[in-house]
Amino acid sequence: MFEYQLKLSKKRKTVALKVTAKGIHVYAPYGACMTEVERWLSTKKPWVEAQQKRLSVGVQVQTPWQSNSVLIFGEEYAFSFGASSYIDHQKKHVVVKTSTRSSVKSIRVELINLLAVELEQYIDSKLHQLSTQMNAPVANVKFREYKSRWGSCSSQYALTFNILLAGAPKRMVDYVMVHELAHCHILSHSREFWQLVGQYDSNYKEAVNWFKENGKQLFIAKD
Ligand SMILES: [Zn+2]
Structure with missing residues (x-):
């Protein structure tokens, strides 16, 4: 078994388990049978180990x-x-x-469905004006969950945005829109590409760094 901190509560009706960087917390109702609680916890061991592993490699995803x-x-x-x-x-x-x-x-x-609606509303409210300003002929816009990118632009001018962007500050979403619209003109990440991004988002480097440092936080655990 693993070590944990136990918190008993009169209001609680069920047993719950939480793994954080500070340790393992078990919440149980007052008067709960500890043998039963321990038996339940022993079935959770693989899950606890997976959570601890995730914390130790520093991949902080939302749960x-x-x-x-x-x-x-x-x-x-x-x-x-x-x-x-x-x-x-x-x-x-x-x-x-x-x-x-x-x-x-x-x-x-x-x-994820709720987040998709949020992101779609926000992007809809801005993309048209931005694409006109950037003279970027967007053919269509899609939303999906990506594991390793925030957006994409196909050679047919179809933009796709990562639904998880709904967790990022709007200023960062704005950068992703500029980035993908710039791809309508230049597909590669060349010097010219970044110059174009800089014309419409003069502080884009700050956004690039923000995603490097905080991007993982937007991911949502699968278990
Ligand atoms: Zn790109």
């Missing part, structure tokens, strides 16, 4: 269903379950419908 928080355009929103899925910007609250709770996969799908 909203454990941390109860999720990034929306650079701001931390509370994450919880409810009757339906929505994002409340005033209360900074992301709600995913309770029926998805049965598996991480379904929670994740629901959350």
